Amino acid sequence: MKLIALVVSTKHAEVAIRRLIELHLLHSYAKVHRAGHYVYLPLVSVPSDALLPPYRIDSFDFEELPQRRTIKDILGYTPSFDAIGNIAILPANSPDPPAEAEAILSTQKNIHGVFQSIAPVSGEFRTRILTHIKGECRTKVKYQEYGLVYELDVAQVYFTPRLATEHHRIAGKVVSGVVVDMFAGIGPFSIPIAKKNPNTTVIAIDKNRNAVQYLKQNIKRNKTKNVCAVIADSMMLPLECNIASHLIMNLPHSAHQFLDEALRIIKNEGIIYYYDITAEDDLYQTSIQEMQTHAAESGCSIDVISQHVVRSYSPHHYNICIEARVHNLTFKDN
CATH class of the missing domain: 3.40.50.150 (Vaccinia Virus protein VP39)
Incomplete structure (x- = not known):
């Protein structure tokens, strides 16, 4: 299927994918294509976001994926959440944390546990107060960013992706x-x-x-x-x-x-x-x-x-x- 493609280097791909998901611009029915040192990401539309890593826009014939249910298909809306390693953290104002956690776990195969931050980041160490919603109940994760790997406990330290x-x-x-x-x-x-x-x-x-x-x-x-x-x-x-x-x-x-x-x-x-x-x-x-x-x-x-x-x-x-x-x-x- 012929789509607009956002082309980034392989070292920038993970960050670009995460940002496009946040912007709801990554096409869910087309397979990401890797060619040498570059990755072609299928787009719903051209982004106007300054927070993306360096990229160019192209056109590419992507392999079509079997259509599967998205979070929006299940809930009727796309909830806000932070994905850090293999856990997701919902904000304090999430309208329906149990339903959102179920939808995230059933559609995001890399997410193994869902928590909710029940208050804004606060205190001397700027940490979150988390409550477990569904999935694995552990807060220690490994997180990758621009080819570097970080280990952290999201309940003990401040971090935002x-x-x-x-x-x-x-x-x-x-x-x-x-x-x-x-x-x-x-x-x-x-x-x-x-x-x-x-x-x-x-x-x-x-x-x-x-x-x-x-x-x-x-x-x-x-x-x-x-x-x-x-x-x-x-x-x-x-x-x-x-x-x-x-x-x-x-x-x-x-x-x-x-x-x-x-x-x-x-x-x-x-x-x-x-x-x-x-x-x-x-x-x-x-x-x-x-x-x-x-x-x-x-x-x-x-x-x-x-x-x-x-x-x-x-x-x-x-x-x-x-x-x-x-x-x-x-x-x-x-």
Whole structure:
């Protein structure tokens, strides 16, 4: 059957498939085609999504699959859920968790267990409170992203698969120097950076001991010896001043509380990647002003290099990233 095809490299295929499923754009009655180093994904329509990995659009004659029931066929709608490894996590506002779990398990053969997050991510370690709905009752999984494999327990550590493209994007930004990941979790920013850029030294910090335990396992699993895992509170880092060439602040809602410490350890001309959750009528300005205020109080200034929406977070709110270069730190105390 002749369809529009989204063509990606094999290393990007898993992320692209996951994103197309979220967008309901992957054709369910056509077989994915692999040809050499590329994968052809059958589309319902052409995507307009910036969060997809690099791709080109083509036309391809796909092998037709026997028609099978989809989640939408069963429920009459497509529920929102996160697939992490072989478990699915429904949001707290799911209208019918038992029915949705049954539909997911009967149509998604790679999913073995379904849970529901009964409250938003919260607490000191940003963890989910999960209740088991159906299938296997275990929260420890292996998750693959851009060819890297992570082990984690979704009940003990924070993780979202919705930042896969952002993890890959940031890894492409760094070439050398010292990178400090202030809220590293299990390593989805730190490990790709280290893998792609062996000349870097990545200092991956988290105060959740469970997260750092998995981080160390993932460093070993992915053979990234240039990552140093540190258990610490990023409000008071065990690091010298002016050490970081790049600094990642992926703690939306709360990153502003750590700006003073970030500005203490960033080098002159270093770059901060600052993440926030903002309203659609004020995507960047308030966050930039917050950064500028803290910079002035620290005796330095910032220039915004880029700003972009990472993903939709909730109705009228977005997860954004501001990339800023820091200046005039040379006179700060060492």
